[in-house]
Amino acid sequence: MTTSKLTENTAGESGGPMVKAEGVHKSYGAAHILKGIDLEVQPREVFCLIGPSGSGKSTFLRCINHLEKINAGRLSVDGELVGYREHKGKLYELRDKEVAARRRDIGMVFQRFNLFPHMTAIENVMEAPVQVKGESKASARERAAKLLDRVGLADKAGNYPSQLSGGQQQRVAIARALAMEPKLMLFDEPTSALDPELVGDVLDVMKDLAADGMTMIVVTHEMGFAREVGDSLVFMDNGVVVESGHPREVLGNPQHERTKSFLSKVL
Amino acid sequence: MSVDVDKSAQPPADAPPPQPEPIKAIPVRHYGRWVAALVVIALLAALGRAFATGDVNWNAIPQYMFNGDILKGLRNTLLITVLSMIIGVVGGVILAVMRQSKNPVTSTVSWFYIWFFRGTPVYVQLFLWFNLGLVFHYIDIMPIYKDEWSDFMTPFLCALLGLGLNEAAYMAEICRAGLNAVDEGQTEAAHALGMSHGKTLRRIIVPQAMRVIVPPTGNEVINMLKTSSLVVAVQYYDLLQAAQNVGRDSGVVVEMLILAAAWYLIATTVLSIGQYYLERYYARGASRQLPPTPLQRLRAKLAGGLNRAGGAA
Secondary structure, three states: OOOOOOOOOOOOOOOOOOEEEEEEEEEEEOOEEEEEEEEEEOOOOEEEEOOOOOHHHHHHHHOOOOOOOOEEEEEEEEEHHHHHHHHOOOEEEEOOHHHHHHHHEEEEOOOOOOOOOOOOOHHHHHHHHOOOOOOOOOHHHHHHHHHHOOOOHHHHOOOHHOOOOHHHHHHHHHHHOOOOOOOEEEEEEOOOOHHHHHHHHHHHHHHHHHHHEEEEEEEEEEOHHHHOOOEEEEEOOOOEEEEEEEEHHHHHHHHHHHHHHHHHOOO | OOHHHHHHHHHOOOOOOOOOOOOOOOOOOOOHHHHHHHHHHHHHHHHHHHHHHEOOOOOHHHHHHHOOOHHHHHHHHHHHHHHHHHHHHHHHHHHHHHHHHHOOOHHHHHHEEEEEEEEOHHHHHHHHHHHHHHOOOOEEEEOOEEEEEHHHOOOHHHHHHEEEEEEEHHHHHHHHHHHHOHHHHHHHHHOOOOOOOHHHHHHHHOOOOOOOOHHHHHHHHHHHHHHHHHHHOOOOHHHHHHEEEEHHHHHOHHHHHHHHHHHHHHHHHHHHHHHHHHHHHHHHOOOOOOOOOHHHHHHHHHHHHHHHHHHHH
């Protein structure tokens, strides 16, 4: 079992929920994107976020690793507040360096891959361990080669991203995030920019990861993946959580009108 | 063995179809092109003849090509070009980062600097540096240096500051454009991996920005090489100054100007070649397959020719 694992460090340290959101609000100027999100993500859980575009699911995901700053509410990852330090009942904004340190434990995979185009696949995977953790190049290269092998791209290590298909690029991006040995992985519509025939390869890697016990939050339109792999599912619309529960329940027997009409269009 | 026999007996279904016969047709004759080529060649010949039979002592040019004074001037021109560009690039990067800064004071100062140095002719700026002694009579860096301004501000320093600080304003705009050209997703991806602002800039953003920055910077270097001839205004002994001095002393004024032009052309050609290879370096990863360099193409051609010759023999 251990040998087939993509990563070892998956369980949380705090013993509590991996992610806890209480009344999270986010707005850009006059646009109110998140209007009070409450949810909990447990360690080793695959947590799926679905909903129409503009419902705020990607924004919420980006708040979790502080790519966006929340305006109100509390958001914590593994027991630590995102972006703030609490001392004697007062909140202190974190310095850039501290924010960066917290992000090391959270992997993120983007819709548009965002691989570094001037580096080869293996250099992409090595970059953060060497630059951020100070790992030796030799050891990082060895681990990167293993990760690329795990996502099925051992033979593409020397290719630049422009020489890879979208599905291959996204798998390199997953390997790059895993190289930091995160305790939480965020997926922002990881298959939305892919040709339909390439989606399966990426989903297979994600299923492997889920089977290894990685805590994952997945914003997705792949209802099949959510039903098969997901442990919890939340349907968001217009900045609020409309319905949540086990994926099979929500997808199979939606309670709210809004959920029903959304699912009738995508299923 | 048996496989071979099978193949020859029955070609696989996906074998390429037999080559179709190419079309044989009489090509269109472009008489206009022939006429135009003849006219242009005739004009060039007339121009060449005019110069060759003109009142120019052509023998003087190779004679003075490696004259000591000319080479000293060339050396000074190259020196002032390189040093001014270094000031320009370093200053430009600092100004570009200041301009992007969230601090309103630094961004305004940067804006003002660019406004002033881009808005005034470099020729005027050179004179201003030369005459700044009217404002600052002494230069006094307390423990280490104290002198009169006119002694401190040598022609070299004048030329260096005039050209370098002016260049910084242009380089700032080039750098800013390069930094802005990098997709925002790159910054997000780097930040999501836990990289700091500085590391993101150094490892991720700048290498990609270079692809946008290098070509216009190459232009700036070539421009600088030529603009440096303006430093004659502050008595700096550059290539043009040397050519004029030698020309006056030896009575070959026009010849030395042509010689200077030749040296400028040689220098810009060498710089262009350097720029080509630098651009290639920063283009890695940007396109699937880089086209071969002229040198590689030449080598491939030679190798192909040799192989063919070897095959024939």
